[in-house]
Amino acid sequence: MGEFDLIERYFKRSTPPKSGVDLGIGDDCALLAPAPGMQLAISSDMLVEGRHFLSTVNPEALGHKALAVNLSDLAACGAKPVAFTLALAMPRIDEAWLAGFSRGLFALADAQGCALIGGDTTAGPLNICITVFGHTPQGQALLRSGARVGDDIYVSGWPGQARLALEAFRGTISLPEAAFAQMRTRMERPEPRVALGLALRTIASSAVDVSDGLLGDLGHILQRSGVAADIELDAINTIAFRAHSMPGNGPFDLKFMQEMVLAGGDDYELVFTAAPSTRTAIQALSTQLCLPLTRIGCTRAGSGITLIDEQGQPQAPAYASFDHFKG
Amino acid sequence: MGEFDLIERYFKRSTPPKSGVDLGIGDDCALLAPAPGMQLAISSDMLVEGRHFLSTVNPEALGHKALAVNLSDLAACGAKPVAFTLALAMPRIDEAWLAGFSRGLFALADAQGCALIGGDTTAGPLNICITVFGHTPQGQALLRSGARVGDDIYVSGWPGQARLALEAFRGTISLPEAAFAQMRTRMERPEPRVALGLALRTIASSAVDVSDGLLGDLGHILQRSGVAADIELDAINTIAFRAHSMPGNGPFDLKFMQEMVLAGGDDYELVFTAAPSTRTAIQALSTQLCLPLTRIGCTRAGSGITLIDEQGQPQAPAYASFDHFKG
Numbered sequence: 001m002g003e004f005d006l007i008e009r010y011f012k013r014s015t016p017p018k019s020g021v022d023l024g025i026g027d028d029c030a031l032l033a034p035a036p037g038m039q040l041a042i043s044s045d046m047l048v049e050g051r052h053f054l055s056t057v058n059p060e061a062l063g064h065k066a067l068a069v070n071l072s073d074l075a076a077c078g079a080k081p082v083a084f085t086l087a088l089a090m091p092r093i094d095e096a097w098l099a100g101f102s103r104g105l106f107a108l109a110d111a112q113g114c115a116l117i118g119g120d121t122t123a124g125p126l127n128i129c130i131t132v133f134g135h136t137p138q139g140q141a142l143l144r145s146g147a148r149v150g151d152d153i154y155v156s157g158w159p160g161q162a163r164l165a166l167e168a169f170r171g172t173i174s175l176p177e178a179a180f181a182q183m184r185t186r187m188e189r190p191e192p193r194v195a196l197g198l199a200l201r202t203i204a205s206s207a208v209d210v211s212d213g214l215l216g217d218l219g220h221i222l223q224r225s226g227v228a229a230d231i232e233l234d235a236i237n238t239i240a241f242r243a244h245s246m247p248g249n250g251p252f253d254l255k256f257m258q259e260m261v262l263a264g265g266d267d268y269e270l271v272f273t274a275a276p277s278t279r280t281a282i283q284a285l286s287t288q289l290c291l292p293l294t295r296i297g298c299t300r301a302g303s304g305i306t307l308i309d310e311q312g313q314p315q316a317p318a319y320a321s322f323d324h325f326k327g
Numbered sequence: 328m329g330e331f332d333l334i335e336r337y338f339k340r341s342t343p344p345k346s347g348v349d350l351g352i353g354d355d356c357a358l359l360a361p362a363p364g365m366q367l368a369i370s371s372d373m374l375v376e377g378r379h380f381l382s383t384v385n386p387e388a389l390g391h392k393a394l395a396v397n398l399s400d401l402a403a404c405g406a407k408p409v410a411f412t413l414a415l416a417m418p419r420i421d422e423a424w425l426a427g428f429s430r431g432l433f434a435l436a437d438a439q440g441c442a443l444i445g446g447d448t449t450a451g452p453l454n455i456c457i458t459v460f461g462h463t464p465q466g467q468a469l470l471r472s473g474a475r476v477g478d479d480i481y482v483s484g485w486p487g488q489a490r491l492a493l494e495a496f497r498g499t500i501s502l503p504e505a506a507f508a509q510m511r512t513r514m515e516r517p518e519p520r521v522a523l524g525l526a527l528r529t530i531a532s533s534a535v536d537v538s539d540g541l542l543g544d545l546g547h548i549l550q551r552s553g554v555a556a557d558i559e560l561d562a563i564n565t566i567a568f569r570a571h572s573m574p575g576n577g578p579f580d581l582k583f584m585q586e587m588v589l590a591g592g593d594d595y596e597l598v599f600t601a602a603p604s605t606r607t608a609i610q611a612l613s614t615q616l617c618l619p620l621t622r623i624g625c626t627r628a629g630s631g632i633t634l635i636d637e638q639g640q641p642q643a644p645a646y647a648s649f650d651h652f653k654g
Contacts, residue, residue, distance in 0.1 A: 048451030124375030
C-alpha cells in the first residue's frame with residue numbers, strides 16, 4: 001500500500017459538508033472561511049514516541065490523545081473546534097496500527113465536530129503533528145494576558161492523576177488495579193475541556209491548559225498578565241486527596257501527592273483566573289459540566305508564585321515545570 | 328537552554344503587526360482574521376531527515392526549504408502567504424544549527440511576507456512540520472479539479488534539475504562543478520512559485536505543484552478533473568536540453584534526461600492547465616517573471632497520460648511518481 005492508498009483508506013471520509021470548511025482533503029490546500037466577525041484560533045502540537053507516549057501505547061488511545069492535546073489549546077482560548085490537519089511520519093505502513101489510530105482520532109474528532117481537512121504522510125521515526133483550527137468571536141478569545149490583581153485562580157478536574165499513572169508505568173510507585181486503570185485513562189485519553197473553555201469565555205479573565213505542570217503553566221499567565229499568585233496548599237490537598245481516594249489505595253503521602261498535583265503535567269486540565277464576583281457562576285458551571293472547578297488561590301500585585309501552607313504561612317516553591325529538553 | 332529560551336532566542340521576533348494576524352506566538356493559540364470575502368488556504372508538510380533531506384544539508388538551506396515546500400502548496404492554489412506555524416523535533420539543542428535554520432527560514436518568510444505565529448518544539452528524531460496559511464478571494468483558488476478538455480498543459484521553470492543534483496549526490500551521475508552548484512541550489516533552495524500562482528488565479532483552469540514528479544502530480548489534476556493528457560516529448564526535450572545545457576556538461580543522454588524531467592520530483596515548479604485563448608497572457612507572464620512557462624501538451628477526453636513521441640506517435644508512459652513509502 002502506498003501513500004495515497006493509505007490516505008484514501010484510513011483518513012479520507014465522506015462526511016457531510018461542515019460550516020466554515022469550504023474544501024477538505026485532496027487538493028494542494030484546504031480552504032476555510034470563518035464567518036464575518038469570527039477569528040480563527042490555531043494551535044500546533046507534535047507528539048514523539050518515547051517522549052510524549054510510550055511505544056506500548058494502544059494506537060486508538062494515541063489517536064485520541066494526539067488530537068486531544070491540540071483541542072486542549074483551543075479550549076484554553078475558548079475556541080470552538082472546526083477542523084484539523086494531520087502530518088504523520090511512520091517507520092512503515094502497519095495497517096492494524098493505522099486502523100486503531102484513525103479510529104481513536106475520528107471518534108474524538110466527530111464528538112467535537114472537528115473535520116480532518118488535510119496533512120501529510122511520510123516514512124520516518126513515529127511522529128504525529130496536528131494543527132487545529134477553532135472559531136471564536138472577534139476579541140472574545142481567552143488569553144494568558146487577561147488576569148487582573150485580585151482574581152481567583154481555579155483548576156479544573158483531576159490534575160496529578162496523569163503523572164501518577166506515568167510514575168506507576170515507571171515503577172516508582174505502585175497503584176491498585178482500579179486506581180491505575182483510571183489514572184492510565186487520564187494519561188492516555190485526556191478529555192480536552194472544550195465545553196468548559198467555551199463557557200469560560202464570558203466568565204474567566206485568562207486561561208491556559210496544563211500540559212507541563214500546574215505551577216509552570218500558571219506561570220505563563222502570571223508572566224503575561226504581570227501579576228503574582230498565592231496558591232493555597234489547603235486547596236491543593238483537597239485535589240490531592242480527591243486524586244488519591246480510590247478503592248484499595250495505600251498510605252497517603254501528602255508531600256508526594258502535592259508534587260503530583262502542582263508539577264505533574266500531561267493533565268490537559270484548564271487553569272484559569274476569574275473575578276471573585278463570578279464565584280456563583282463558576283460553581284453552577286462545575287455542577288452543569290459534572291467537573292470539579294477548584295479555587296486554588298488568587299492573584300496579587302508582584303511576580304512569581306507563593307505557596308501558602310496550611311497555617312497560612314508562605315513557602316518557597318520547589319517544583320519545576322516540565323521541559324521537553326530536560327524532563 | 329530550555330524549550331522556552333530556545334523559542335525566545337531563535338523563533339520569536341519583534342516584527343511589525345501584520346494584516347490578518349491578530350495574535351502571534353506566546354499564547355495557547357494564534358488568532359487569524361481573514362478579511363470578509365477571503366478564504367484561508369491551509370497546507371501542511373512534514374520533512375524527515377534521510378527522506379526529504381540529507382543529514383549533511385546546510386541548516387540555513389533546510390530552513391529555507393522547509394518553508395518553501397509549504398509555500399509551494401499555497402502557490403499551487405494561487406493563495407497569498409500570510410502566516411505559518413512550525414513544529415520542530417530535534418535530538419538535542421544545537422545552537423549553531425538553530426541559528427542557521429532560523430536564518431534561512433526567516434529570510435524566505437520575510438521575502439514572502441509570511442509571519443511565524445506559533446508551533447511546538449520537542450526532543451526527538453529531527454522532524455520539521457510546517458503549516459502555512461494564505462489568503463485567496465472567495466471562490467478564486469486554483470484547484471486540481473478545474474481542467475477542461477482542450478486546455479493547454481504547462482510546467483514552470485526547470486523540472487528535473489533537483490533530481491539531477493540528488494543523483495549526483497548518490498554518485499549515479501557526475502556533473503561538472505558549475506552545473507552541480509546550480510542543480511544543488513534547485514534541490515536545496517527551491518523557489519516557491521508564489522508570484523506565478525497569484526498571477527495564474529485569473530488565467531489558469533487548474534494547478535498543482537511538482538513534489539513527487541511531473542507526470543505523477545499532473546495525474547492528480549487529470550484524476551480530479553476527469554480528463555486525459557497528451558504530453559509531447561518534443562517539449563520535454565526542450566526542457567531536458569535547457570536543464571542540461573551548462574558549461575562543461577558531458578554527453579547528452581536524452582532518454583535519461585527525459586526521465587529526470589518527467590519523474591524527477593522535488594522540483595516545486597507548478598504544472599497548470601489553461602485554455603488556448605490565454606497563450607498570449609501566459610507568454611507575457613513568463614517574460615514578466617523571467618521564468619520559463621513551457622507548454623508540454625494538452626488535455627483531452629478520457630483518462631491517463633499518453634506520451635507523444637517526436638514523430639507524433641503515442642508511447643506507453645514508463646515513469647512512476649515518487650511515493651514516500653516506496654521511493
